[in-house]
Amino acid sequence: EIVLTQSPGTLSLSSGERATLSCRASQSVSSGYLAWYLQKPGQAPRLLIHGASSRATGIPDRFSGSGSGTDFTLTISRLEPEDFAVYYCQQYGSSPLTFGGGTKVEIK
Amino acid sequence: QVQLVQSGAEVKKPGASVKVSCEASGYTFTGYYMHWVRQAPGQGLEWMGWINTNSGGTHYAQKFQGRVTMTRDTSISTAYMELSSLRSDDTAVYYCARQQLLDYWGQGTLVTVSS
Numbered sequence: 001e002i003v004l005t006q007s008p009g010t011l012s013l014s015s016g017e018r019a020t021l022s023c024r025a026s027q028s029v030s031s032g033y034l035a036w037y038l039q040k041p042g043q044a045p046r047l048l049i050h051g052a053s054s055r056a057t058g059i060p061d062r063f064s065g066s067g068s069g070t071d072f073t074l075t076i077s078r079l080e081p082e083d084f085a086v087y088y089c090q091q092y093g094s095s096p097l098t099f100g101g102g103t104k105v106e107i108k
Numbered sequence: 109q110v111q112l113v114q115s116g117a118e119v120k121k122p123g124a125s126v127k128v129s130c131e132a133s134g135y136t137f138t139g140y141y142m143h144w145v146r147q148a149p150g151q152g153l154e155w156m157g158w159i160n161t162n163s164g165g166t167h168y169a170q171k172f173q174g175r176v177t178m179t180r181d182t183s184i185s186t187a188y189m190e191l192s193s194l195r196s197d198d199t200a201v202y203y204c205a206r207q208q209l210l211d212y213w214g215q216g217t218l219v220t221v222s223s
Binding site for chain 1: 143152153154155167169170203208209210211212213214215216
């Protein structure tokens with residue numbers, strides 16, 4: 001099973017600032033099958049990025065993903081008020097599918 | 109537009125079973141696997157398994173083997189997840205989500221296990 005470790009656990013930032021979230025895998029993620037999700041309280045997760053760097057439909061370009069192998073990054077270039085939430089990475093290249101523990105992006 | 113609509117909240121006693129439904133619309137139901145993910149209160153996401161909505165084949169996470177059953181009814185574009193021998197730590201929101209990319213999610217179904 002691939003274990004995903006996200007850091008930091010919490011990121012305290014202000015609107016307009018840049019956010020950098022990390023996701024490290026215990027072994028190489030097959031074919032870059034790494035996704036990022038955003039989850040707001042009381043809502044289902046929403047797909048942001050798939051294939052490590054491809055934005056999902058309707059996702060604004062302030063969200064970008066990068067990385068390969070075992071190290072992946074989600075960058076939000078300029079935080080908007082609606083971006084404060086919990087972010088999860090997930091690998092879907094091998095079974096079982098696994099998720100990271102999440103990074104909470106909170107308002108400073 | 110793609111929509112996954114799940115059944116309502118459930119309260120169950122320990123040892124009982126629960127069956128959650130997920131009705132799909134806006135796409136060809138049998139063209140995509142359906143996955144199930146759960147989230148305990150205040151916790152992260154946990155993948156439970158998938159069902160091939162075309163053939164009915166299934167694959168479950170080892171943790172749930174023997175307790176979970178995923179089925180589907182193609183005539184009404186609905187997938188089901190049944191979890192048996194419920195325990196208090198099965199209290200969670202259960203989600204269905206389309207394909208391994210999990211590109212569309214249901215709204216979630218809260219299952220509370222309490223005596």
